[in-house]
Amino acid sequence: MNIRAPVDMVLVEFPGNQFRGEILAELERLVDDGTIRVLDALLVRKDPDGTVTWLEAEDADDDRLARLVGDSIDLLAEEDAEAIADELEPNSSVGMLVFEHAWAGKLAGAIRGTEGRVLDWARVPPAAIDQLATTSN
Template sequence: MDGKAPVDLVLVEFSGNRFDGSVLAELERLSEQGTITVLDALVVSRGADGAVAWLEASGVDDRLAALVGEPAGILAAEDAEAVADELQPDTALGMLLFEHTWAGALAGAVRGVGGRLLDWERVPAAALTELADH
């Protein structure tokens, strides 16, 4: 993480705590292509009995641990606690922190010709849909 590319925190809810590996395979593909760099990940779950647990990437899956590398410690217990109360029973929430590696290369090219990035703002998909409907 060099501070030259935008970083996003993505929260994804999984009802029924079902995982088939397809999300992880897509993260691996994006990482291998240099599109993103996974900086950290946590999984927070609430069992059918209401008990809450959370795991760092290394405790979730060897493949996810390999994507994150050495535990960055950016996401921690307080992040898990912040979302745990919102989870319904038999639900899991994945927290993924990743850097837009592709954007860092673009920013470097801009700087290379004397330019500077003035602003970078995320436009929500719902806003784009609303604009397209008008």
């Protein structure tokens, strides 16, 4: 798999193990639009009694997640599930998603096509933006 754009991992907690389909619908839209490319996904669940189970995208009941991931490059594994399970409250779950910013790869390709060079590309945390916006007013 050729990765040409920034890659992020996001973890989303679901207290009470309540996962709803709106998230999958939005991920499908982002993939279909070419905004992101999902590289891997994993769901870690801790039951009320503390029993931990984890599920890779291709094993999910809803095959939409497996279709989103496609051919996973196995970035997430049992060790990741175990690490997050230690911090997980009983009766909750965490969705782990690794995705490539496909839009950024397209932009970088356009830059290279004009013989330009990307000198730096850094993520600015939302809290830093909020702080800058507050101090500039």
